[in-house]
Amino acid sequence: MKLLVLAGTAEARGFAAAAVTAGHDVTVSLAGLTARPASLAGRQRVGGFGGAQGLAALLEAEGFHALVDATHPFAARISAHAVRAAEQTGRALLRLERPGWPPEPGWLRVPDLAAAAAALPVRARVFLSTGAQSLAAFAGRADCWFLARGAEDGPFPLAQGLRVTGRPPFTAAAERRLMEAHRIGLLVSRNSGGAREKLDAAxxxxxxVVMVDRPPPPAPAAGRARVETVAEALGWLAAQSAK
Known part of the structure; x- marks a missing residue:
């Protein structure tokens, strides 16, 4: 099958590699938010599509048989575009999304980044592990000190603090040393699921821990399936290939 995989996660990398090994024609699409993305199996394209209409046009023009949305759990816009594009073109759509972390006692759960910023105590020392694209949401909290981590170096729009670079995987020991070194009292995280070393260190x-809940998923669509693991995604692919 000829597949278009919307990537950006470890699950996307794993699925693309397994699908290529199984003999499928795979194109992996990246948003282009980092200059040095991790290597991926299959052909790669970088950049947006021009909304749902642009994605639908690409599916038709390139003759893709199916679309696999393996983007980050918080990439709500592209996931919504994938649903609409699949509906418009009649392509099969799979959402591959790892499960979130179950709530823990003591977490302060908030619906979005704006609520997370509002929830911070005055003069808090905060570790922002929510990604470089989230920093603007905290720009109004000039009273707090922020340790912000991103995959690459870049601007730091906050009044007080430090930006550091790092790419997963991280160890719990390293996360603990980082928090201790900067006297962190509060961790802001999105509920992306997966490795939980920063939560264990905290x-x-x-x-x-201030935990940002996931955005609501797009409305259910005909022909759209959802799985949580690469193994389940490969099972879906095998079923599609057999049709």
């Missing part, structure tokens, strides 16, 4: 240090 728990060990008594650091308060």
């Amino acid at each position: 728990a060990a240090l008594g650091v308060t």
Whole structure:
């Protein structure tokens, strides 16, 4: 099958590699938010599509048989575009999304980044592990000190703090050293699921966790399936290939 994979996660990398190994024709699409993306199996394209209409046009023009949305759990816009494009073109659509972390006692759960910024105590020392694109949401909290981590260096629009670079995987010991070195009292995280070393480090240090809930998924669509693991995604692919 000829597949278009909307990537940006470890699950996308794993699925693309397995699909290529199984003999499928795979194109992996990246948003282009980082200058040095991780290597991926299959052909790669970088950049947007021009909305749902542009994505639908690409599916038709390139003759893709199916669309696999393996983007980040918080990439709500592209996921909504994928649903509309699949509906418009009649392509099969799979959403591959790892499960979130179950709520834990002591977490302060908030619906979005604006609510997370509003929830910060005055003069808090905060570790922002929400990605470089989220920093603007905290620009109004000039009273707080922020440690912000991103995959690459870039602007730091906050009044107080430091930006550091790093790419997963991280160890719990390294996360603990980072928080201790900067006297972090509060961790802001999005509920992206997966590796939880930063959460384990925060728990060990008594650091308060502000957890941003996932955005609601797009409305259900005909022909759209949802799985949580690469193995399940490969099972879906096998079923589609057999049709």
